[in-house]
Every structure is written in structure tokens, then in C-alpha cells.
Amino acid sequence: MQNVKGRFGVHGGQYIPETLMAAVIELEDAYERLRTDPSFLAELDSLLRNYAGRPSLLYYAEKLTQLLGGAKIYLKREDLNHTGSHKINNVLGQALLAKKMGKKRLIAETGAGQHGVATATAAALLDLECVIFMGEEDTRRQALNVYRMKLLGAEVVPVTTGTRTLKDAVSAALREWTSRVADTHYCLGSVMGPHPFPTIVRDFQSVISQEIRVQIIEAEGRLPDAVVACVGGGSNAIGSFYDFIGEPSVRLVGCEAAGHGIDSPDTAATLTTGRLGIFHGMKSYFCQDERGQIAPVHSISAGLDYPGVGPEHAWLHDTGRAEYVAVTDEEAVEAFELLSRTEGIIPAIESAHAVAYAIFEAPKMGRGGIMVVTLSGRGDKDCAQIARYRGEEAGE
Amino acid sequence: MKKSRLSEAFGGGKAFVAFITCGDPDMDTTFEAVRAMQAAGADIVELGIPFSDPTAEGPVITEASMRALRAGATTERVFELVRRLRGEGGVTIPLAFMTYANVVYSYGVERFAATCAETGVDGLILPDVPFEEKGEFAPACRARGVDFISLVAPTSAGRIATIAREAEGFVYIVSSLGVTGMRDRLDDSISEMVRQVKAAADIPCAVGFGISTPEQAARVVGAGGHARPGEDYPDGVIVGSAIVNLIAKHGKNAPAAVGEFVRAMKAAITQK
Numbered sequence: 001m002q003n004v005k006g007r008f009g010v011h012g013g014q015y016i017p018e019t020l021m022a023a024v025i026e027l028e029d030a031y032e033r034l035r036t037d038p039s040f041l042a043e044l045d046s047l048l049r050n051y052a053g054r055p056s057l058l059y060y061a062e063k064l065t066q067l068l069g070g071a072k073i074y075l076k077r078e079d080l081n082h083t084g085s086h087k088i089n090n091v092l093g094q095a096l097l098a099k100k101m102g103k104k105r106l107i108a109e110t111g112a113g114q115h116g117v118a119t120a121t122a123a124a125l126l127d128l129e130c131v132i133f134m135g136e137e138d139t140r141r142q143a144l145n146v147y148r149m150k151l152l153g154a155e156v157v158p159v160t161t162g163t164r165t166l167k168d169a170v171s172a173a174l175r176e177w178t179s180r181v182a183d184t185h186y187c188l189g190s191v192m193g194p195h196p197f198p199t200i201v202r203d204f205q206s207v208i209s210q211e212i213r214v215q216i217i218e219a220e221g222r223l224p225d226a227v228v229a230c231v232g233g234g235s236n237a238i239g240s241f242y243d244f245i246g247e248p249s250v251r252l253v254g255c256e257a258a259g260h261g262i263d264s265p266d267t268a269a270t271l272t273t274g275r276l277g278i279f280h281g282m283k284s285y286f287c288q289d290e291r292g293q294i295a296p297v298h299s300i301s302a303g304l305d306y307p308g309v310g311p312e313h314a315w316l317h318d319t320g321r322a323e324y325v326a327v328t329d330e331e332a333v334e335a336f337e338l339l340s341r342t343e344g345i346i347p348a349i350e351s352a353h354a355v356a357y358a359i360f361e362a363p364k365m366g367r368g369g370i371m372v373v374t375l376s377g378r379g380d381k382d383c384a385q386i387a388r389y390r391g392e393e394a395g396e
Numbered sequence: 397m398k399k400s401r402l403s404e405a406f407g408g409g410k411a412f413v414a415f416i417t418c419g420d421p422d423m424d425t426t427f428e429a430v431r432a433m434q435a436a437g438a439d440i441v442e443l444g445i446p447f448s449d450p451t452a453e454g455p456v457i458t459e460a461s462m463r464a465l466r467a468g469a470t471t472e473r474v475f476e477l478v479r480r481l482r483g484e485g486g487v488t489i490p491l492a493f494m495t496y497a498n499v500v501y502s503y504g505v506e507r508f509a510a511t512c513a514e515t516g517v518d519g520l521i522l523p524d525v526p527f528e529e530k531g532e533f534a535p536a537c538r539a540r541g542v543d544f545i546s547l548v549a550p551t552s553a554g555r556i557a558t559i560a561r562e563a564e565g566f567v568y569i570v571s572s573l574g575v576t577g578m579r580d581r582l583d584d585s586i587s588e589m590v591r592q593v594k595a596a597a598d599i600p601c602a603v604g605f606g607i608s609t610p611e612q613a614a615r616v617v618g619a620g621g622h623a624r625p626g627e628d629y630p631d632g633v634i635v636g637s638a639i640v641n642l643i644a645k646h647g648k649n650a651p652a653a654v655g656e657f658v659r660a661m662k663a664a665i666t667q668k
Contacts, residue, residue, distance in 0.1 A: 005528070015497050015524045017452045018559075019549040019573060161458060162449060171451045178452070179574030181551060278497040278524070279449065291470050292502025293448040 006195020009318055011311030014194040016174070016281045023181040028196045030101045035203065040100065047092045051125070052082045054089075054207065058215035058372070063342045070362040071225065071369030076212055078236060078376050079347065085377030086208060086236040087118035091187060093204035095122035098185035105129040105180075108187040109173040111138055111166035111232070112303035112350065113145025114377050115189030120154035122187075130154035133172040135165040138302045145381055163296045166232075166306045170280055190233025191310035194281030198310050205239025212372055213243050220370055226251040226361070229374040230353040231324065232268075232304035234313040236376035241322060251323065253361075254313060255353040257299035258326035266298035269326035270309040271317050279307075284314040300329035300389065303350040303377075327353040333389055335359055336379060348377035349386065401490045401518045402440065402543050402565035406600035410617045410665040411439035411632030413602050414658055415494065417460035417640055418443050419469025423477050425648050430481055432655035434489050437662035441487075442521065442634065445474050445495035452523035454577025456637040460644065471503050475515050482516040492519035492545065492565070497533075505536045513540035519565045521545040527559050538564070548593065549573070550585045557596035566600040567593050569630060571607065571616070577637045579606035586616065590628040604634030610664030620667040633665060 006012045014024060034040040048054040057077040065073045078086035098106060106123050107130075110116030116132040123130035132149050136158040139146050149156050162168040170193075177186040191198045191205070209227070216224050227244055229237035231254035244250040260266040262273050267287070274285035279294060287295040287307040299305040316322035332349055335356035340346045347355055351374070358373045365371065379386075387394035405411055414433045418426050430441050446461035446469050453461070474493075481487040493512065500508045500522065512520065520537055527546065534544035543565030548556050550573055560567055569589050572579060590601050607613050614620040618629035642657060643650040 014526065014528050016526060017523050017549070017570075018526050018547045018555075019551050019570060021526050021528070021555065022551040022553070161455075162462075167449065171449050174451050175454075175575050181573065275502075278501050280451070281524075286498075288498070288502065290502070292498040292500075293465065294498070 006199060008312045008315035011282065011284045011314040012195055012198060013283050014281060015278050015283065016194045017178055019178045020181065023177065024194055024196065026101065030097060031196055031200055034097060034100060040096065044093055044096055047096070048089065048207065052088045052092060053080065055211045056080050058212060058219065060219065061343050064339065065362070067342055068359060068362045070367065071365035071371045073358055073362055074216065074224070074370065074372045075345070076208060076240065076372055076374040078208065078374060079351070079378035083118045083121050084380070085114040085118065085348065086205065086239060087115045087189060088121070089207055089239065090189065090201050090204040090235060091115070091118040091122045094185065094187045094200065095126050095128060098128065098187065099126050101185065103128070103183055103185040105131070105184045106187045107131045107133065107173050107176050107184055108189055109166065109169035110134050110189065111169065111305060112301065112348070112381065113138070113142040113149070114303060116154070116156070117145055117148050117152070119187050120149040120152035123154060124152045131176070132156050133159050133169040133176065135159050135163070135169050137164040138166065141302050141385055142381055166302065167294065174280070190235040191238045191312060192233040192280060192282060192308060198282070198312055201235050202238045202242060202312060205235050206242040208236065208239035208374065209241060209243035212240065216370070216372060223247055223250055224370040224372045225249070225365065226253055226371045228253045228255065228354045228357050228371060230255045230304060230350045230376060231309060231313060232257070232306050232350065233308070234310040236374055238310065238312055240374040245321060252316070252321065253357060254322055254324045255327045255357045256324055257301055257304035257353060258328045259298040259300070261328055262326045268297035268299040268305050268307065270307060271313065271324040272326045282311050284308055284311045300332060301349040301353065303348070304353065325357055327356045331356040333386055336382070336386060345375070346379035346383070347375050348379045349382040351375045351377055352379070398564070400543050400565050402492065403600055405439045405490050406566060406631040410619060411602065412437065412658065412662045412665060413440040413442055413632055413634040414438040414639055415442040415444060415634060415636030416643070417446055417457060417464050418474045418477055419446060419464035419467055420460040420640070420643055421463060421647050422467055423473060425643070425650060426477060427480055427485060428651040429643065429654045430487055431485050432651040433658050434487050436655040436658035438489060438658050439632065440490045440492060442492050442494045442636070443474065443478070445471055445493055445499055447496040447499050450496060452575055454575040454637060456640050457576050460640045471499060475511055478515040478517055490518040491516065492521055493517055494521040497522050497524050500533065505533055509536040509540045509542050512542045517542065519543035519545050521568060523547065527555065548589055550589070552589070556589060556592040560593040560596040560599060563597060563599050566602050568634065569601050569603045571603050571605045576605050578608035586630065587627045590630050594628065600631040602632040602634050603630045604636065607633050607635050608638035610660050613661050614664040614667065617665045619665050635661060
């Protein structure tokens with residue numbers, strides 16, 4: 001699905017300072033060597049099974065299905081992984097890769113804190129130093145995760161430049177990597193940034209769709225009609241889609257954060273409202289003004305509050321193989337509440353964007369349909385914020 | 397190597413390249429500051445077109461970019477500034493733009509290169525476009541006589557010759573790892589980077605990132621008794637953050653202070 005040098009159609013590439021080129025070339029070489037290395041793969045597989053708790057469940061949400069009266073809804077429970085989200089899949093892979101490359105230190109960006117927590121966890125397990133960059137605004141929105149990262153032995157650096165959110169955390173991590181490349185691996189958390197990151201992260205996340213395939217065939221004897229996942233940078237979505245890209249009968253639907261709405265400036269729906277551009281190492285779609293200045297985006301979800309999208313999603317969008325829809329803050333919060341009440345599952349507010357689409361779409365698909373919705377993470381971290389959104393106070 | 401206005405600016409001894417963020421605090425101040433730079437002996441001025449998320453920049457230039465954007469700086473207004481500098485401003489020294497890929501891409505690469513040529517901009521520096529991606533920008537620039545400047549860094553070992561052979565104008569040597577900004581210590585590998593560039597191509601080298609004092613600048617170029625046998629020295633220095641700091645400190649009154657600073661730096665690198 002990929003052209004030369006990390007291109008997905010026109011998207012992707014390596015738009016980074018010369019100082020970092022040696023590091024990405026070193027990473028590319030190491031990954032090429034290890035991706036088929038049986039001992040590396042066995043070690044990773046053992047970590048995924050015995051530490052992260054894979055395979056994750058594919059759960060038939062019978063009550064939600066009955067309530068909506070349409071397609072059968074299955075939830076891919078990435079929220080049940082160790083550290084509470086899909087992020088661990090990628091982090092274990094990259095941390096192991098870093099270790100094999102002789103790196104002593106992991107740095108990472110984080111939005112909601114899920115990737116930061118996962119990285120800090122892997123660093124603790126594999127004896128690596130760890131520094132996490134997090135927008136100051138997000139350290140407030142996700143204070144509990146800041147504590148978790150520190151508890152795991154990581155240093156958390158609040159980023160005070162720009163909008164003080166995920167985009168600025170990525171910039172800060174890139175700057176830090178530029179100043180210390182020899183002993184440091186940048187454990188990028190999504191399918192974005194310069195080649196080879198979009199490919200490496202996608203490969204480590206594609207375990208999600210590989211498991212869905214086996215599990216749904218066991219449960220239903222056939223492939224699903226639709227696979228639905230939320231998209232910020234797009235790692236849980238590409239992981240959920242990847243094994244089905246060659247199966248034309250499976251609709252692939254990515255749910256972006258519309259924030260206050262796609263007609264408002266307070267949106268993070270990149271594929272719906274963005275324009276082709278070059279930023280953070282890649283060519284892709286970005287929310288930006290007419291002069292190419294990156295837009296200050298908004299989403300209630302810190303993890304989707306990013307002005308770009310991974311290059312492979314940009315390409316799946318261009319080719320029409322995947323559809324991308326925009327879900328507002330309000331719709332996501334309603335889905336967050338509905339899933340909690342009907343199934344007793346509190347989803348991450350990011351994942352609630354995908355649940356919102358299921359609520360909208362499942363009734364239209366009819367009772368014979370099968371839809372898989374990826375719950376990328378659990379929602380404990382979001383409870384205080386959603387309470388505030390609803391005008392209640394919830395002590396953290 | 398093909399001669400250009402930028403490469404020839406290195407012909408008269410060690411060259412001083414002065415950076416400024418356009419529109420910080422406003423375009424009129426930038427206009428006067430660039431004139432003051434020329435009057436004080438600057439050989440090239442690097443004009444920064446502000447970008448919202450300058451990932452190669454340290455805090456000083458990042459803050460300046462934010463101030464300029466808040467004050468209404470745009471690509472169009474920067475081109476207007478260049479027209480004024482080349483007209484009533486009487487600025488004749490070479491000018492090069494320093495900005496980020498998305499600013500140029502969004503304007504349209506062909507149109508950007510054409511407007512550079514039309515207004516009198518001699519070169520373009522995009523720190524987020526390495527050798528591997530320059531094919532998208534360099535040919536349009538070359539067709540209009542605008543040099544697309546290549547950078548080499550302390551991590552470029554094994555890439556320097558390839559980069560230098562295709563370089564135009566001058567090679568921008570990144571003094572040390574990290575982002576722009578003032579530093580006490582510079583990398584020991586500058587001499588080695590210069591040696592490798594010169595072995596591959598007949599092109600001037602200018603060192604930037606971290607240089608802020610006359611003493612440091614003199615040491616970098618081997619002036620004022622700093623030259624040691626067997627060392628290779630660059631043909632000039634690029635100074636940004638120290639100048640941008642003066643502008644942050646003095647605001648609209650900065651041009652005089654900038655002129656004084658440039659004069660001191662130029663004197664330091666050209667002393668015997």
C-alpha cells in the first residue's frame with residue numbers, strides 16, 4: 001500500500017531538519033532488519049500477550065445493539081489493554097526497537113496522556129530513561145495522567161509554546177530529539193511524522209485488525225460490514241483498518257473530532273476541513289489558514305486535538321477506500337454517557353467519537369449488518385472533564 | 397560551482413550574515429533594521445518569514461515569530477517589505493528568506509520562486525526540507541535564479557559530499573545539535589564539516605546556530621589570532637537570536653542597537 005520512501009500517494013515523506021536525517025535513516029535501517037527477525041518478533045509477541053494482555057476482547061454489545069435496533073455492534077476492547085489504551089501496542093514495539101538500537105532514553109509527546117503513560121510504562125519495564133512532552137493546557141485537562149507518568153519514573157515537561165496542546169508537544173519532542181539524537185529514541189505515538197514512523201506505528205498497531213478478523217469470523221462466520229474508529233493522528237484507526245484494506249466489502253470509517261462543529265473555527269476535523277500541506281515531517285492534510293499558518297484546533301478530546309492526520313489516512317481519503325466523518329463534542333459526550341449506561345463500559349472520550357457514529361449509523365444498516373467499533377481506550381481519565389462539561393463538579 | 401549574488405557576497409573576506417524575523421514588532425522596524433544592517437557592514441541579510449510552529453527554532457526566534465504573526469505579518473507583506481527595501485530603502489546586499497516548507501507550499505512553490513525573483517530575493521532556506529525532499533522546491537527556485545540553500549549538521553557524516561555537490565549560493569553549516577539560539581559551547585566538528593564541504597565543492601560555508609558574541613564569531617572563523625594550523629575555517633557566520641533579542645529589548649528603537657551589534661560582529665570576524 002506504500003510507494004517508495006514512505007509515500008502514500010503524494011502524502012508522507014521526510015520533511016525534517018538535516019540534523020534528524022541520520023536518526024530517521026538509522027531507525028529505518030534498524031526496523032528493516034528487525035521487522036522480520038524471529039527473535040525480535042517472538043519477544044514482542046510475548047510482551048503483548050503476557051504484559052499488555054493481548055489479544056483484546058471482541059465484545060458483542062448486545063444491549064446497545066437492541067437499543068439501536070440495527071446492525072450488530074461489536075466493540076474491540078483496546079481499553080482493556082494494560083495502561084488502558086491501544087497505545088501500548090506501538091510503544092512496546094518501539095521501546096524494544098530502541099533497546100535493540102542501543103538507545104538509553106525514550107522521549108514522547110502526549111495529548112490525553114495515554115501515549116505518555118504507555119511510553120513511561122514501557123520505559124520502566126525495559127529500563128530506559130523517559131521524558132514526556134505534554135502541552136500545559138493538557139497537563140491541566142489530564143492531571144491524573146501526569147501523576148501516573150511521574151509515578152512510573154518519567155519526567156513530564158509541560159510545553160508552554162503555541163496553543164499548549166498536542167501539536168506543541170510534538171514540536172517540543174522534535175526539538176528535543178534534534179538536540180540529543182545519539183542516545184535518544186523519539187517514540188512517536190501516532191501514524192504521523194516523518195517516514196518511517198507512519199509505517200512502523202501502523203505495523204505495530206495492525207495487530208488490532210488481525211485480531212478482529214479472527215475473532216469476528218469465529219463469532220459470526222464472516223467479515224464485518226463496517227469497521228469504525230476515531231482518528232486524531234490515526235493510529236488506532238489504521239490499526240483497526242489495515243488488515244481489511246484489501247477487503248472491499250468492509251467499509252472503513254474514521255471519526256474525526258468536529259469540536260464545536262465543522263463550520264466553526266473550533267474544530268479538529270482535518271480531513272473534512274483541512275488543506276494539503278507540510279508539517280511535522282509529513283505531507284498530509286492540515287487545518288491551516290490561507291497562508292499556511294497551522295490553525296489552533298479544538299476538541300473536547302485532548303487526544304484528537306491535533307491539526308493534522310497521518311499520511312496513510314490522507315491517502316485512504318484520496319482514494320475513497322476509507323470514509324471520514326466529523327463528530328462534535330456534544331455527540332461524543334452523549335455517546336460517552338450512553339455506552340456507560342447501556343453496557344457499563346466507560347469509553348475514552350476519543351473512542352466515544354467512534355461510538356457516536358455507531359449510534360447514528362447502526363440503525364440504518366439493518367439487523368443483518370455487522371459493525372465493529374474500536375474502543376481505543378478507557379474513559380476513567382475523562383470523567384472529571386465530562387462532569388465539568390455537564391456543569392457538575394467531580395473531584396479528581 | 398555557478399557564481400551567484402549570494403556566493404559572491406563571500407568574496408571580500410569573512411562574511412557576516414544577519415538574521416531578522418520580518419514584522420517583529422512591525423514591518424517598519426524591520427525595514428529600518430535591515431538598512432542599519434547594511435550600513436553596518438552586513439554582507440547578507442536572512443529575512444525570516446514567520447511560521448506558527450517553527451520546529452527548528454529555539455525560544456527566542458519562536459517568540460519573535462509569534463509577535464510578528466500577532467502583529468499581522470503575512471507572506472504578502474514580507475514581499476512588500478522586500479520591494480520597499482530594494483526601492484526606497486536602498487538595500488543592495490543579497491537577501492535570503494528563511495521560513496518553513498508549509499509557508500512556501502501554501503503560497504505555491506512556482507509563484508513563491510517567481511515573486512522572490514521579481515522582488516529581489518536571492519535565496520531560500522527551508523530548515524524542514526532536507527536533501528531528500530528538495531526536489532519539490534529547488535528546481536522552481538533554480539529556474540528563477542534563486543539559490544536553494546542546503547544545510548549540513550554535525551550528524552551529517554557521510555551525507556556532506558552529496559549535499560555539497562548540489563549546493564547553491566553557500567552551504568549553511570549548523571554549528572551544533574539542537575535548535576537555534578545562543579550557546580556557550582559550539583561543536584568541535586565545525587572544522588571537519590568545512591573540510592568535507594570544501595573537498596566536495598567550491599562553495600562558501602557559513603556557520604549558524606548558537607553564535608551571539610564578537611569573541612565567539614572571531615573564534616569560529618579563525619580571526620584575530622584564533623586561527624590554528626591545520627584547521628579549516630568557514631567563510632562567514634550567521635547570527636539570529638542575538639539580533640532578535642535586541643529587537644525584543646528595544647522594540648521600535650532597535651535599528652540603532654542592531655546596527656551597532658552588526659558593526660562589532662563584522663569587525664570581530666574581519667580583524668587580522
